[in-house]
Amino acid sequence: MYRYDEFDQKAVDERVVQFSGQVARRLSGELTEDEFKPLRLMNGLYLQLHAYMLRVAIPYGTLSSKQLRMLAHIARKYDKDYAHFTTRQNLQYNWPRLADVPAILADLATVEMHAIQTSGNCIRNVTSDHFAGASADEVDDPRIWSEIIRQWSTFHPEFSYLPRKFKIAVTAAPKDRAAIKVHDIGIIIRRDAADVLAFDVYVGGGQGRTPLIGHMIGESIAAEDLLAYLEATMRVYNQYGRRDNIYKARIKILVHQIGADEMRRQVAVEFVEVKAQGALALPQVEIDRIAAYFASPAFETLSDENPTTANPAFNVWLENNVAKHKVPGYAIVTVSLKPIGGIPGDASAAQMDVVAGLAEKCSFDEVRVSHEQNLVLAHVRQRDLLTVWQQLAAAGLGTANYGLITDIIACPGLDYCDLANARSINIAQAISTRFANQDRQREIGELKLKISGCINACGHHHVGHIGILGVDKKGVEFYQITLGGSGDETASVGEILGPAFGEADVPDAIETLIDVYFAKRSPGERFLDTYRRVGIQPFREKLYAAH
Numbered sequence: 001m002y003r004y005d006e007f008d009q010k011a012v013d014e015r016v017v018q019f020s021g022q023v024a025r026r027l028s029g030e031l032t033e034d035e036f037k038p039l040r041l042m043n044g045l046y047l048q049l050h051a052y053m054l055r056v057a058i059p060y061g062t063l064s065s066k067q068l069r070m071l072a073h074i075a076r077k078y079d080k081d082y083a084h085f086t087t088r089q090n091l092q093y094n095w096p097r098l099a100d101v102p103a104i105l106a107d108l109a110t111v112e113m114h115a116i117q118t119s120g121n122c123i124r125n126v127t128s129d130h131f132a133g134a135s136a137d138e139v140d141d142p143r144i145w146s147e148i149i150r151q152w153s154t155f156h157p158e159f160s161y162l163p164r165k166f167k168i169a170v171t172a173a174p175k176d177r178a179a180i181k182v183h184d185i186g187i188i189i190r191r192d193a194a195d196v197l198a199f200d201v202y203v204g205g206g207q208g209r210t211p212l213i214g215h216m217i218g219e220s221i222a223a224e225d226l227l228a229y230l231e232a233t234m235r236v237y238n239q240y241g242r243r244d245n246i247y248k249a250r251i252k253i254l255v256h257q258i259g260a261d262e263m264r265r266q267v268a269v270e271f272v273e274v275k276a277q278g279a280l281a282l283p284q285v286e287i288d289r290i291a292a293y294f295a296s297p298a299f300e301t302l303s304d305e306n307p308t309t310a311n312p313a314f315n316v317w318l319e320n321n322v323a324k325h326k327v328p329g330y331a332i333v334t335v336s337l338k339p340i341g342g343i344p345g346d347a348s349a350a351q352m353d354v355v356a357g358l359a360e361k362c363s364f365d366e367v368r369v370s371h372e373q374n375l376v377l378a379h380v381r382q383r384d385l386l387t388v389w390q391q392l393a394a395a396g397l398g399t400a401n402y403g404l405i406t407d408i409i410a411c412p413g414l415d416y417c418d419l420a421n422a423r424s425i426n427i428a429q430a431i432s433t434r435f436a437n438q439d440r441q442r443e444i445g446e447l448k449l450k451i452s453g454c455i456n457a458c459g460h461h462h463v464g465h466i467g468i469l470g471v472d473k474k475g476v477e478f479y480q481i482t483l484g485g486s487g488d489e490t491a492s493v494g495e496i497l498g499p500a501f502g503e504a505d506v507p508d509a510i511e512t513l514i515d516v517y518f519a520k521r522s523p524g525e526r527f528l529d530t531y532r533r534v535g536i537q538p539f540r541e542k543l544y545a546a547h
Contacts, residue, residue: 001062001366002147002293004112011155012114019043020102027099042122044115045101049418054093054101055118056108060128060146060170061089061369065356068367070111072352074104083352085337085345087409087460088167089127089369090118094416116154121162123153123234127169129177130370133294134378136326139191142172144291145199145226148282151290152227159234163241164249166234167206179371179487181205181214182463184251185233187226197223203233203263204255207457211493212252215260217267223287225271228280232270236263297364297379302329307386314389316438317400322385331382333363335375335392336399336407340436341429344410345373347397354395362388371460373409374402404441405449405514406432409460413453413470414477420453422470422477427451427506434507444514447527448486463487465528466513467494468506479506483513483539484531495536498544509543516542 004012019039026036033047040046044055056071063071071091075083078100084092096104108114118125128146132138149168153159159166171178172189180186186202198220205214221229237251240258255263274280306318323332335355338344347355355375359367362384368376380388392398401407408431411417413424428451435441450464461467467482479501482494501509514527516539521530531539 001064001143002059002290009109009112012109012112012116015043015114015116016102016105016109019105023098023102038120041120042116043101043105044118046119047418048094048416049414050416051095052098052101053416054096054104054115055086056091056093056113056115057118057125058089058091058113058369059150060126060132060143061130061371062132062143063367063369064111065360065365065367067111067113068352068356068359070107070113072349072356074107075352076349078104082346082348084343084412085347085369085373085375087371087373087411087458088118088125089130089371090125091369092412094412119165121164121166122160123156123162123166123168126150126153127167127178127183127371129171129173130368130372130374130376131177131323131332131378132172132368133296134325134330134332135173135175135177136324137175138173138326140172140189140197141291141294142170142178142187142189144287144294145172145187145189146170147290147293148227148287149230152230152280158238162234162238163243164246164251166237166251168230174489176487176489176491177370179460179463179491181489181491182207182211182460182487183214185230186214192220199223199226199229201229201233203267204252204260205491206250206252207460207462208250209247209455210250210253210256211457211462212256213491213493214252215255215263217255217260217264224282224284225275227282228274229267229271231280232267232274235270235274236266240266296327299327299330299379300381302381302383304328304382306331306382309386313393313398313400314386316442317389317393317398318385320400320404320442321402325379327379329382331380331385333377333380333385333388334370334402335377335397336401337374337397338401338407338432339396339399340401340406341433343425344408344428347375351395351397354391354397358388358391372407374407400438401441403446403448405435405444405447406441407449408432409448409450409464411452411458413451413459417453417458419456420470421455421472422453422479423503424451424453424459424468424470427468427470427479427503430503430507431510434511444517445526449510450485460487461485462493463491464494465526465531466510471500473500477503479503481506481509481513481543483536484528486528497536497540512543513539
């Protein structure tokens with residue numbers, strides 16, 4: 001993983017000192033909350049319903065065990081003994097005291113972490129495939145390019161005050177595990193006919209109030225031109241993106257209004273100008289320098305065989321939560337943060353310490369955070385899988401539900417967020433409990449269920465196979481259901497079924513949708529496959545007849 005150089009460390013340390021002074025002035029009353037707001041947002045500090053919330057950056061979702069232990073320490077010392085992993089591969093503390101935030105940031109700086117650009121109208125944390133460097137289907141490690149983009153975008157003077165927040169995702173595999181087509185910029189790395197790396201750049205995707213799938217604006221961009229092309233795209237957005245209306249300020253609205261062809265043309269014109277300046281050409285020596293940080297660990301030569309045991313719980317976990325690794329004898333382990341009836345994405349300090357210990361002993365000192373709010377141990381020896389599962393299970397982290405109906409994405413909702421219209425956590429818990437039976441979950445198969453407490457869509461409900469959106473009707477919480485969304489390489493936005501449901505009716509509604517799926521599916525079909533084949537009408541008719 002990438003390690004700070006002296007310039008990185010100096011910049012982060014100086015920011016801690018600067019923000020400490022700003023906090024002191026706020027606490028003394030020298031700064032009003034309105035004056036303090038833009039300063040705190042540049043440092044990842046939000047003011048939510050009940051307390052401040054600090055969002056910590058985890059670039060492309062990669063952590064060392066030392067960093068994860070520090071996150072656990074901060075949760076234990078300064079918060080309520082837990083933290084929340086988000087759909088941006090970041091981490092949030094929901095209860096820090098303002099007076100403690102400088103000390104938290106200082107602790108983070110000691111392990112090469114910060115909260116810079118996790119909020120505000122800037123380029124946010126660059127996300128990537130959580131199986132990067134381990135998956136057999138990737139053509140290159142996307143974290144190399146995510147790090148290059150991170151270094152280019154951090155403190156970029158032209159892009160610090162964009163019309164709106166800006167999100168970039170990178171993948172390098174045919175199977176899109178980073179949801180690149182619903183980002184402001186999404187990048188697919190592939191190899192061309194000459195086996196040379198090429199970058200397809202999608203622009204204008206996003207969720208929120210106006211969910212849209214991105215368009216391929218740049219095709220087969222050369223590696224040396226990647227930053228120049230991104231710079232050109234950002235310049236077009238910065239110049240023409242709307243600043244008069246917060247709801248129409250994202251780049252997706254610009255692309256939608258002028259059309260993909262015109263966006264492509266304008267970026268091409270700007271690209272020529274940026275390239276002519278020459279400053280952003282990526283030399284191979286710099287690519288190689290960054291790539292060296294992501295060199296494969298010292299894999300052993302091992303037999304390619306998972307352990308066998310008569311323990312049915314372990315065997316189910318092995319089937320659901322363990323994926324094939326690119327190196328024989330190793331496996332990719334997804335650590336579910338979705339216990340039955342639990343809060344999706346939450347982990348206690350003790351649980352973070354357990355995962356950090358396993359990473360140190362069994363996974364080359366690396367942990368990944370997925371945009372699906374789980375953790376990943378990317379390089380586990382197959383012979384260690386039973387031991388890993390036993391320790392995870394003892395810590396409450398052994399739930400075998402990765403990719404199943406109880407592996408629910410949910411935002412914090414109205415329990416924490418002052419933007420939310422409704423709670424999300426209670427709905428996730430109710431559905432999880434309703435479908436707790438392991439055999440039933442496996443019978444249903446892959447199903448991405450995602451919940452947001454408001455139209456900002458932090459729970460990615462638009463791209464859920466089943467999506468749930470909390471809405472407010474005269475002070476009462478209701479939940480609108482969508483079907484057919486997907487965040488993978490076949491990205492699609494879900495279609496609204498019809499009138500919203502009350503809180504108590506949501507689990508029954510989901511049960512009805514599953515019944516329709518069972519009645520209509522062909523052999524081997526996932527829920528999404530069946531929906532795409534038969535359409536929304538059978539689900540709609542059955543659901544509203546039953547309710």
